[in-house]
Every structure is written in C-alpha cells, then in structure tokens.
Amino acid sequence: MTESSLNCWSESDQHAVREQLERIFKSGPFLQSRRRQRFLEYLVTETLAGHDDRLKGYTIALAVFDRPETFDPLVDPLVRIEAGRLRDKLREYYETSGRSDPIRIDLPKGSYAPQIEFRQAAISEPRPDPSDTKLSEQDHGPRQARALAKDEAVNPPPASSHPQVHWPSAAAALALVLLTVTAIFWEMQDRISRPAPFDKPSIAVLPFDNIGDDPKWERFADGITEDIITDLSHSKGLIVIARNSTEIYKGKPVDIRQIGRDLGVKYVLEGSIQPMGERIRVSAQLIEAASGSHVWSERYDRPVDDLFAVQNDVTGKIAATITTYEGSVAEAERRLVRRKPPANLTAFDTYLLALEMKHKVTKESLIRAEGLLRKAIELDPQLARAYVALVDVYFYLIDLGLASSIDETVVKLTEAAERAVQLDPDDGKTHQSLAIAYAYRGKPAQALAEYDKAESLAPSDADLLLINAWALPQFGQSARAVNLAERALKLNPHYPDWYNQGLGITFFFGEQFERSANHRSLVKEPFALDHAFVAMANAYLGRTTESEAAAANVAKLDSSWIAERYLSEAGGYAEKEAELFVIGARKAGLPACVPAAQIKNSPNLVRVKSCDEQRARVVDDVSTSSVPGTAMKSGQ
Numbered sequence: 001m002t003e004s005s006l007n008c009w010s011e012s013d014q015h016a017v018r019e020q021l022e023r024i025f026k027s028g029p030f031l032q033s034r035r036r037q038r039f040l041e042y043l044v045t046e047t048l049a050g051h052d053d054r055l056k057g058y059t060i061a062l063a064v065f066d067r068p069e070t071f072d073p074l075v076d077p078l079v080r081i082e083a084g085r086l087r088d089k090l091r092e093y094y095e096t097s098g099r100s101d102p103i104r105i106d107l108p109k110g111s112y113a114p115q116i117e118f119r120q121a122a123i124s125e126p127r128p129d130p131s132d133t134k135l136s137e138q139d140h141g142p143r144q145a146r147a148l149a150k151d152e153a154v155n156p157p158p159a160s161s162h163p164q165v166h167w168p169s170a171a172a173a174l175a176l177v178l179l180t181v182t183a184i185f186w187e188m189q190d191r192i193s194r195p196a197p198f199d200k201p202s203i204a205v206l207p208f209d210n211i212g213d214d215p216k217w218e219r220f221a222d223g224i225t226e227d228i229i230t231d232l233s234h235s236k237g238l239i240v241i242a243r244n245s246t247e248i249y250k251g252k253p254v255d256i257r258q259i260g261r262d263l264g265v266k267y268v269l270e271g272s273i274q275p276m277g278e279r280i281r282v283s284a285q286l287i288e289a290a291s292g293s294h295v296w297s298e299r300y301d302r303p304v305d306d307l308f309a310v311q312n313d314v315t316g317k318i319a320a321t322i323t324t325y326e327g328s329v330a331e332a333e334r335r336l337v338r339r340k341p342p343a344n345l346t347a348f349d350t351y352l353l354a355l356e357m358k359h360k361v362t363k364e365s366l367i368r369a370e371g372l373l374r375k376a377i378e379l380d381p382q383l384a385r386a387y388v389a390l391v392d393v394y395f396y397l398i399d400l401g402l403a404s405s406i407d408e409t410v411v412k413l414t415e416a417a418e419r420a421v422q423l424d425p426d427d428g429k430t431h432q433s434l435a436i437a438y439a440y441r442g443k444p445a446q447a448l449a450e451y452d453k454a455e456s457l458a459p460s461d462a463d464l465l466l467i468n469a470w471a472l473p474q475f476g477q478s479a480r481a482v483n484l485a486e487r488a489l490k491l492n493p494h495y496p497d498w499y500n501q502g503l504g505i506t507f508f509f510g511e512q513f514e515r516s517a518n519h520r521s522l523v524k525e526p527f528a529l530d531h532a533f534v535a536m537a538n539a540y541l542g543r544t545t546e547s548e549a550a551a552a553n554v555a556k557l558d559s560s561w562i563a564e565r566y567l568s569e570a571g572g573y574a575e576k577e578a579e580l581f582v583i584g585a586r587k588a589g590l591p592a593c594v595p596a597a598q599i600k601n602s603p604n605l606v607r608v609k610s611c612d613e614q615r616a617r618v619v620d621d622v623s624t625s626s627v628p629g630t631a632m633k634s635g636q
Helices: 011-025 034-048 057-064 078-095 150-154 170-192 215-232 243-247 256-263 304-322 331-336 345-358 363-379 384-399 406-423 428-440 444-457 462-475 478-491 499-509 513-521 528-540 544-557 563-569 575-587 609-625 630-635
Strands: 103-106 115-118 202-205 267-276 279-288 293-303
Touching: 011 034, 011 103, 011 115, 034 057, 034 078, 057 078, 078 103, 078 256, 202 215, 202 243, 202 256, 215 243, 215 267, 215 304, 215 345, 256 267, 267 304, 279 304, 293 304, 304 345, 345 363, 345 384, 363 384, 384 406, 384 428, 406 428, 428 444, 428 462, 444 462, 462 478, 462 499, 478 499, 499 513, 499 528, 499 575, 513 528, 528 544, 528 563, 528 575, 563 575, 575 609
Parallel strands: 202 267
Antiparallel strands: 103 115, 267 279, 279 293
C-alpha cells in the first residue's frame, strides 16, 4: 500500500485536530513546557500525514529532542521517559479542563502513534452511512492509531454512551490492520531497546520530597538525595544511576516499575523529609522495580541535627540489603559508603548555597562561592566536600582566565585538594581534586595515580567518571577515556549540558570524530575552543563546509587562538594526542603552531614535535632565500 493511501484524514478533520492542539497547548499542563508541546505536535503531525511508521524512538529523538545522529535508544531512554510524561499530562488535561473537548488525543502505551477520537459532541451533522458507496474513502478516515476490539467492531456501542469513532471503508480498514501490526511491532522493538540490565545490582535514587513550605528544606531534600547517590556510588557492589537522570521524576507521579524499565535498574529508592519544629521525620523505601514490592522501608523521627546520621543509616542499610551474600555483608563495604557527614545543618546549608553560586560560573558568582565555602569550613572545619568545591572554584577561575594570579590560585587549589584528602581519604572526589592539582603542577605520574584512586573508590559516580575521561587524553590514555565516557553515559543518560564539552574532547582524542562533532555542537554557549573541536572533527570527516563554518567562528571569538598554545596552556598532551590535535587544526585551516617569531615571548610553551619541525623548515627557508642566487634556483 502506498503512503498516500494511508493518509485518510480530510482537510476539515485535520483543521479540527490542530484546533484541539491549540486548546491543549494553552492549558496548565502544557502552557509552560515548549518541549512537551513540540513532542505532541510532532506526533500528531506525523499521524495526520500518514507517517505513523516513522514514529520510532530514534527519529523522535533527533527531530524533537535535538539528539545527535549517534543517539542510541539502548543507552538513552529519553524518548520513552518523555512519552510516559506526555501520556500523564494528556490524562491530566482530559480529566480537568479538557473534559468536554470535542476531540480526545491520547498516547497508548507501547506506541508512539497517538490515538485521536472525535467525540459525539463534536459531530454537528448526521453520521455518514458506511453503506453509502458515494462517500469517498477520506470521509471515513481512521480516527485512532489502533484497531477497535473485536466485539466493538461487530457491535459498536451506542453513540450516546461512548465517543464516536468513524468506522473506515475496506481500504482504510486494511490500513488500520497494517497500523495495528506496526504498533505491535514497535511495541516489541521498544521492549528490545530498553536499557540492558546491569551486571551488578543497580539502583536509582529518586529525589526526596520536601513535605513542607520552607524552601530551606527543599535544599536539604536535594542535598540529601545527592549525598545518598554519591555515597552509594562508592560501593563496588552497586551500580548507581546519576542524579540528573532521576531528577526528571521530581514532583511527578511515578510508576516504579516503569522507572525500572526506563533506567534498566533492579531497585528504586524513594523517600521524603518532613520538618516538625525541632525534629525531622525522614521516610525511605527501597523497592524492587520489577514487582513494585518493598524490600524494606524505614521511618525516622529524630532531632534536626541527626539528619546526617539518618542519611548514613539509610545508605548503610541499602548496601547491606542489596549487596548482601547469603545474609552477610562485609563491614568494609558498609564503611565504604559512609563519607564524613557535615557536623551541623548550618554548615551544610552554607555549603549548598555555595554550590548554587559555583554553578553559575561567572567571576562574581565564583568569588561569592569561595567566600561561602570558607564560611562553611569555619562552621565545620572537617567538611571535606567544601574543600572539594573550592578546588572546583579555583579550577574554573584558572580555566576561564578569571584568576588574578594563576600561580597563587594553583597554590590555593593544591592546598584545598590536599586538605580534602586528609579529611576524607575514602572519598573518590577528594582524590580527583588532588589529581587536578598534580596536573596543574606538572606531575603526571602522581595525577594519574590519583585519577585511578578516584575511579576505584567511586566506580558508579557518573560525573567523576566523565571528568576522569576528560583528563586522561592529556596523559595518552584516550582509549580508556572513551570507555569511561561510555560508562558515564550509561549511568547518566539524561546528562547535563556540560557533559557535551567533556564528551566532545574524549571522543575527539579517541578518534570518534562523528560523536565528537555532534556532542561539541550541542554546547549551548560555545567558546572558541568548542568551535575549534567542531571544525577539526568535521575536517577529519571530510566535511569541508561544516569545518569552514566552525573555523570562522573560532576566528570571530578569539583571533589569537592557536592549537599548540591551547595544548600548552592545558599543561601539555601526550605526543600522539598532541599531533592529532595539531594536524586537525591544519586540516581545518586553523592556526596550528606558534610562529617562530613568537617563541622567544613564550618561554614556558610546551612544544609539539611537528610544530618544531615546521618552525625549523621556515628558518631554513629564510636562511636559504638570503643566499644570493638561491631564490632564482628555487624558482627554476
């Protein structure tokens, strides 16, 4: 059957459906979410055009959610999760303001093709007689993306008790059968494309609910959620999904079994905190996702200052329950998931406020973050995580060229990192901070040792793994970096925007240029370096037009950008990676090497071998051309 024969919607039908979309988009569940509007509009438009067969997770991800061509539904369940949320919002709309609407649009489970029903209230003219052969096939176009049940088809219910569904002619009926088979096929494909189960016990920690109106406790709820995730990610016996990929469920009605399928995890933890004067109630439930049954649940009524003791008890019990072997858990494993908690709530709240400032990444916000972190340390001198955050602040100031003195900032960064490890030697992030300090001080062997220690301590911390991957090409470990990036993506399929920069670098040095260009192109506020990676990756792929456009943006944003200088300012790269970068710059028409005339002004330049050879050739050419008669000979 041809594509046009499947498109059985009349112009008036299509107009009515689009009017219904406008009503939906102006409602509460959709008004503030352009992303949700775009998703629904795409599904309905494709259905009206008879393109139901194109509604697959991969094509939707590219068309609606701007995912790159390398998008893999086996790794990233984005479309299935968003479809579930869209389904819930449509149900919410039709249970409230859309209760009397003339057209109902639903998204059946197991299919991305929307079900569109014209209800009785919408029919203002006599119902067409299916036996009237003068009516065209379009007049009886299918109104649903699924076939009716057999008993409905033989004995249609009275129009007064059910929404009216136009019954198709023979040709359209065949189309419905084909669409039904297609829907069944894609439901099977959807099941196949779900994330494969991890090879270890796995868990997703949902955002803890704040039962109360005080925004301070909202910060605490978020902080406790992140702490539990970070603590559990230190366990060698657990796979822990990153917070970004569970944050999407915050404040939403959840189906634990669906979450388990979406994220490929065996267990889900949900909980809440409820302040009650000078006391606090914390509830936590560990649920087996496949069955939805509770493995254990606990409720704590404690003084507010016991909040962190409760947190430690929750993480310890999760480790004890999930990683147990015949009822026995090694004490070492329990100790591993107990990072040193804050001494008091005021210090923790100050720390959380500092993180909010740090995440804004402006000079003013970073300076403000440094002050808040110093205050948190005054309140709790043992707060190791505050020292880790200080390292991040100093790293941003150096990396973005905002530090008043790089040497002084490196000293402060190193002191903070060393103190963090002293305070909490079992925390992966403290060792990663020390690795960054060693890298800045030109100590590659010590830096690599600390990166290794960080990974071994926190094997399921997606952010930590990606930051390691970001750094390892510098030491000639690009293949290992790609492996870490893949692990981070699996743990955090709904990753934040900053991942794209790290992924772009990692995949570039891993010579996966398609993926590098795609991720780096997704950076929302790109610098010259972002455009440089896009230009070089496309040059390696032979995409001249895309490479030239990106190279032009580099020159526009930073006319002094030179590949060799960037490598040097980053601390230098291993020879293979350095040459890959410089050659890529040449291919993209970007300045690759620091000119010989500028070398004397760059005494600390970390030189690239091929650039030294190029400068030597230039000097030889100049020397040769200065010999009388040489120029003529060279031109002969």
